[in-house]
Amino acid sequence: MTAEERDLLATIAGGLATRVDQWVPARLGLARSLQIPEAPDPAAFPVLSQQARGTELHAPQLTGEGRDDGADFTDAFRALLSVYEGRDLFSDEAAFHDALQRHVRRGVRDLASWPRDMSFARYLAMELFQDIGEASGAGTASDEELPGRVMEVLGQLGIGASIISVDEGPRLTRLVVELRALDDLDRLRRGIGKIAFALGLGQESVSSTLASGERRVALFLPRTQSGWRTVTWSELRPALSSDEARAMDLPICLGTDVLGAPLLIDLAEAPHLFIGGTTGSGKSMCLHAILLSLLEATTDAELVLIDPKAVEFSAYERSSRVRGAIMTSPEAALAGLEELVEEMTRRQDLFRDLGARNLAEANEKRAGLGRIVAVVDELGDLFLTRRDIELPLIRLAQKARSAGIHLVLATQRPEAATFPGLLRSNIPSRIALTVQKASESRIILDEAGAEALLMRGDMLVRFAGQPTRRAHGCRVEPADILAAVALS
Secondary structure (H helix, E strand, C coil), X not given: CCHHHHHHHHHHHHXXXXXXXXXXXXXXXXXXXXXXXXXXXXXXXXXXXXXXCCXXXXXXXXXXXXXXXXXXXXXXXXXXXHHHHCCCCCXXXXXXXXXXXXXXXXXXXXXXXXXCCCCHHXXXXXXXXXXXXXXXXXCCCCCCCXXXXXXXXXXXXXXXXXXXXXXXXXXXEEEEEEECCCHHHHHHHHHHHHHHHHHCCCCCCCEEEECCCCCEEEEEEECCHHHCCCCEHHHHHHHHHCXXXXXXXXXXXXXXXXXXXXXXXXXXXXXXXXXXXXXXXXXXXXXXHHHHHHHHHCXXXXXXXXXCCCCCCHHHCCCCCXXXXXXXXXXXXXXXXXXXXXXXXXXXXXXXXXXXCCHHHHHHCCCCCCCEEEEECXXXXXXXXXXXXXXXXXXXXXXXCCCCEEEEEEECCCCCCCCCHHHHHHCCEXXXXXXXXXXXXXXXXXXXXXXXXXXXXXXXXXXXXXXXXXXXXXXCCHHHHXXXXXXX
């Protein structure tokens, strides 16, 4: 391995909870590489000879080759690589070691790029082990068996119930049951956590809510990922032309509800939105769904885009609806937000002159003003570099609604420092995607629950004045963005 890759081994080793030698992260790298469908590119990972300042991969330490204590797994390594590579690596010693080296080096590079705001243990679980239980099916109920298994578990908990209906959404199955006695409701609420355990669902929680009808309760059961249905943006686009959407000033389609119906909210009524979720939770897809909704469903809303990563919003730069340039530096973001504060003040002065209280009344008097939506990605990164960005955000959150200026703020660090009290009190509408801890869920929603979501767009939506509800995001393809930008 090169000296750089040796340092990456040390980085991975440092992310583990206990001190380990370099062979543990090397084996983890091999496992990660074998998950990638395409073989390592020989040009990117050429065979390396001994290096003075690098790290040699010694077969006795890596595979246990030659050990006589039962720890020689060389044949298992050969078999894995032979199946992956589609060639016999038992008869070609050099080819086996070359393939082993390339896979380890690629996997180590991939694992060493884990987000530092996430513990390496959690990242490792997500990357290597998330789908193992589902793939094996060991100890889990199949999707078809879920209703029957749930009734068995309810019986074991002493809860009398009968099934009323079974409905399948994109990811969840809704099971409506009728309880035989009122006391069964208390037993169900106390035992709801045991249902997931009994069904072998691991950390994926079962939730419940009261259903319409006497003594009826709806149970929401997560299905295995192989049973999920991916909802695309093209499927949801027609919802923006519905009567429900036409009655809104700024209709946004976030995805679907748990049964697969399009979920629409009016950003003008929100009037601002905060989105939090860890890496891989689907936060970027959620932002793209919001932006596409604004481009395709409205004709007057201007977009102010702040993108510290400089890549997430780049596809929108050619849209005529984007106000100015996309801001990528903290300094540009601060200047852009301060300009919005000035625009807010200018509009409020105009309203006073017109005798209007808000944008709608001003436009009735021919003010000709459109709405402005500022979308800020990676708010946590901005706060780390320019804390003074908080001031214009608070002023906009407090006063910009009547002026027709709205905020959409997103972060993968939902902490008190990145969503401080004054912002929280003025942004009642929030979306929580999967987070690492219950405390992060409380920062976003003022309640736990987001830590038990299913990643990949699974979300809890709390719209101003409404109870929290569960929803699933959609998949937005690059072609969807290009089509929306071309028409805007």
